[in-house]
Amino acid sequence: xxxxxxxxxxxxxxxxxxxxxxxxxxxxxxxxxxxxxxxxxxxxxxxxxxxxxxxxxxxxxxxxxxxxxxxxxxxxxxxxxxxxxxxxxxxxxxxxxxxxxxxxxxxxxxxxxxxxxxxxxxxxxxxxxxxxxxxxxxxxxxxxxxxxxxxxxxxxxxxxxxxxxxxxxxxxxxxxxxxxxxxxxxxxxxxxxxxxxxxxxxxxxxxxxxxxxxxxxxxxxxxxxxxxxxxxxxxxxxxxxxxxxxxxxxxxxxxxxxxxxxxxxxxxxxxxxxxxxxxxxxxxxxxxxxxxxxxxxxxxxxxxxxxxxxxxxxxxxxxxxxxxxxxxxxxxxxxxxxxxxxxxxxxxxxxxxxxxxxxxxxxx
Numbered sequence: 001x002x003x004x005x006x007x008x009x010x011x012x013x014x015x016x017x018x019x020x021x022x023x024x025x026x027x028x029x030x031x032x033x034x035x036x037x038x039x040x041x042x043x044x045x046x047x048x049x050x051x052x053x054x055x056x057x058x059x060x061x062x063x064x065x066x067x068x069x070x071x072x073x074x075x076x077x078x079x080x081x082x083x084x085x086x087x088x089x090x091x092x093x094x095x096x097x098x099x100x101x102x103x104x105x106x107x108x109x110x111x112x113x114x115x116x117x118x119x120x121x122x123x124x125x126x127x128x129x130x131x132x133x134x135x136x137x138x139x140x141x142x143x144x145x146x147x148x149x150x151x152x153x154x155x156x157x158x159x160x161x162x163x164x165x166x167x168x169x170x171x172x173x174x175x176x177x178x179x180x181x182x183x184x185x186x187x188x189x190x191x192x193x194x195x196x197x198x199x200x201x202x203x204x205x206x207x208x209x210x211x212x213x214x215x216x217x218x219x220x221x222x223x224x225x226x227x228x229x230x231x232x233x234x235x236x237x238x239x240x241x242x243x244x245x246x247x248x249x250x251x252x253x254x255x256x257x258x259x260x261x262x263x264x265x266x267x268x269x270x271x272x273x274x275x276x277x278x279x280x281x282x283x284x285x286x287x288x289x290x291x292x293x294x295x296x297x298x299x300x301x302x303x304x305x306x307x308x309x310x311x312x313x314x315x316x317x318x319x320x321x322x323x324x325x326x327x328x329x330x331x332x333x334x335x336x337x338x339x340x341x342x343x344x345x346x347x348x349x350x351x352x353x354x355x356x357x358x359x360x361x362x363x364x
Contacts, residue, residue, distance in 0.1 A: 012227035024073035068148040181292030193236035222262040226251040282313030325362035
């Protein structure tokens with residue numbers, strides 16, 4: 001299987017994560033190349049005699065830095081997200097930066113000894129002496145560790161800001177795509193917690209909040225695998241969208257199934273922590289929406305239009321019809337679901353709509 005074929009077989013979330021890791025590795029390697037060239041240029045004017053720079057030395061250095069950057073990118077994008085998700089941002093930033101700093105020092109120590117001891121054949125005693133001189137008597141901490149610490153912090157902040165807007169949206173905001181409102185056709189999905197009122201009464205305010213936090217975490221984790229844009233969180237509700245195209249109609253259905261699978265996978269966790277297991281309901285529609293930037297001090301993306309209102313009403317109809325998933329005829333026709341998967345509930349009058357809309361019960 002080719003690399004491109006392997007990438008296509010991954011979920012949207014995995015593709016997004018691996019692209020981030022590769023981007024971090026490439027950027028960090030380029031930054032280190034610039035830093036290394038500056039270091040060599042400055043070193044020529046110092047009394048400290050550095051090892052002779054050769055093509056192979058530069059090649060080894062860049063290769064090791066690239067592999068190192070891939071590892072660090074993996075930690076930042078994947079491992080640290082789960083490990084530190086319940087910590088305050090400032091505390092997580094400090095702890096993650098400290099871990100990355102320690103790894104960086106260890107890597108450069110190994111690289112230093114490898115170059116001197118293995119490549120240049122220096123004795124262990126001389127290598128150790130050069131190491132002490134380089135790390136403790138030169139400007140290593142300012143030139144190297146200081147630079148990398150700054151890179152670690154900036155990278156983490158960029159990742160955090162990007163994820164605040166959901167994958168891909170920050171890039172659009174940065175490019176100014178939505179400064180002027182744009183009309184786009186979207187698949188819209190409202191997912192919320194079933195029986196939230198009774199759950200809140202049983203758990204109390206604090207435990208209910210933690211319950212919602214875990215519920216939204218697992219829902220978000222599931223839908224991101226299939227390319228959903230998380231528009232907003234409202235209480236126990238998650239509002240999602242996709243650009244309306246054939247592939248995304250299928251992805252939206254897969255996302256629903258993945259949410260159910262993710263919650264089932266964590267049944268024991270919810271039973272142990274809260275003595276109850278969450279269930280959810282969903283309303284789905286497709287239509288034209290206006291998207292644009294709003295706000296002054298706190299900027300955000302806003303979606304408005306009849307399609308948003310219809311989807312919100314549909315989600316409320318789930319309870320009235322005592323069903324789990326409800327969708328409009330527009331969505332069902334575009335998705336191509338078979339009759340046994342989409343059962344017509346008839347023409348339903350929705351609040352605020354002059355004409356009724358045919359709704360379908362999704363049997364997934």
